[in-house]
Amino acid sequence: MGINHFRALAAVIVTASFVVTACAGPKHPASETQVPTPHVGFDYQIGGPYHPPSGVSVVSRDHTADPAVGLYNICYVNAFQTQPGAERDWDPTLLLHDASGAVVIDPDWNEALLDLTTAAKRQRIAAIVNNWIDTCAAKGFQAVEPDNFDSYTRSRNLLTSDEAQQYIRLLSAHAHDRGLAIAQKNTAELADNRRRNGLDFAIAEECAENDECATYADAFDNHVEVIEYTDHGLAEACSRFGDRLSIIERDKQVSTPDNEEYLRKTC
Template identity: 40%
Template sequence: MTHRPGRILTLGVLAIAATLLSGCATASDGDRADVSVPPAGTAPDYQLGGAYEPDAAVGTVARDRTSAPDPDRYSICYVNGFQTQPGERGLWPDDVVLEHDGAEVVDPDWPDEVLLDTSTPERRDRIVDVVGPWVRGCADDGFDAVEFDNLDSYTRSGGAMSLDDNLELAAALVGIAHAAGLAAGQKNAAEASERLHDEAGFDFAVVEECLAYDECGAYSDVYGDHVIAIEYSDELPRPFSQACRDRDAPASLVLRDRDLTVPGDPAHVFELCDR
């Protein structure tokens, strides 16, 4: 699993074309009307490190695609759609893994994750062939939504991939999610929020450390109250109780430990705002 802070891109990276390459679907209001987004302001829990019974106050739960959804709460299915999951490199054909000088390109923050090559339509189609069944499996298991991680993988590709490339793949994956009855969540990638919503069709956002990195407004400007925010106890620069009172703090906010451990683990942290 991957949980990373948002990255502030340089103006040079952001100086990209205003329109997508031909063939990328654009979401319509009608598409979004067919899915149910997470209830605005509901207390969340982020359980990618292992499923457990949530606190009674929690109304929205995110879990890995290999876990079962919570039957009594709005449930979000985590899918790593743009990089390989740790331990799952073998699920991917070699020709969809990004390489440079004969070596696979890894995420410098997560060296057990390899970047997927989104640079051509053929490779994007091959990625969809793998990820699409995962998304449909989330729906079959009873999840309400899916979040796609590593939308910003192009920023770690050394120029081999672009935002447009990742938007093309994102639009295809969002289309599969919507067809399966799932809402689609943008994971991080603050700087691209408007395009990810308008052009790829994302319905809501799941964001990490937007208060720590002063990015919350980039999401709320696009998704309003449909932003689920996770802060981590090792990086938050002020007490969580103060962060909860920040004017930019999303209404759906939780404090977790970096490794997202389960209750009983000495490192486990879970705290909600007292509102």
């Protein structure tokens, strides 16, 4: 499991009477979507957009940002957890609660987990996230990156991998209807199910550090964007997969170049 990173905060107002408002436009079969070209220049900008470095042709940005002109753009959405502190904006019945009634929080990022335990709740949550996917399509992104697919591993056994997969299939079907490819974010243990789950390519954090890059490369036919967060991870990824995959090292806050913590390296 890789590290989930800083996300640009976006206010989300959700009530029990939420009404789905789908973006107008034609639907597209999955065969019409385009995945990122393997082994090309990549940049991970979910902490804030900036002018892509020379040689970059694929960029991932938050859904609140605009795509980079002339490049292949991946749209980040936090699909399985709330934004930090935004759980108060959600219908409480869509948040995961433990036996004591407390909301289950991802301790690393202070994000509430969403409750995927019933088909009805999965449908309601997907309706919200699919509105964000509609925004991605309307802005001109080519793909979507639903983060925290692996949140069931942090749910204190209250969620299952099957529930996570049933939910992501709702997102992948909607993304394909909007002409967008959809990425599997981390979760190497489910990579072999990528076709059944409707997932087109992978975004893998720290796969070299966790010895998972081969799993993604094999499952997704080298259509993998790799983000490492240490020099050691970058060296390992480049030495073993530098001729096959798109690989970068970023600082852990995926900051912008005007921040003193900013770091971006590649093979």
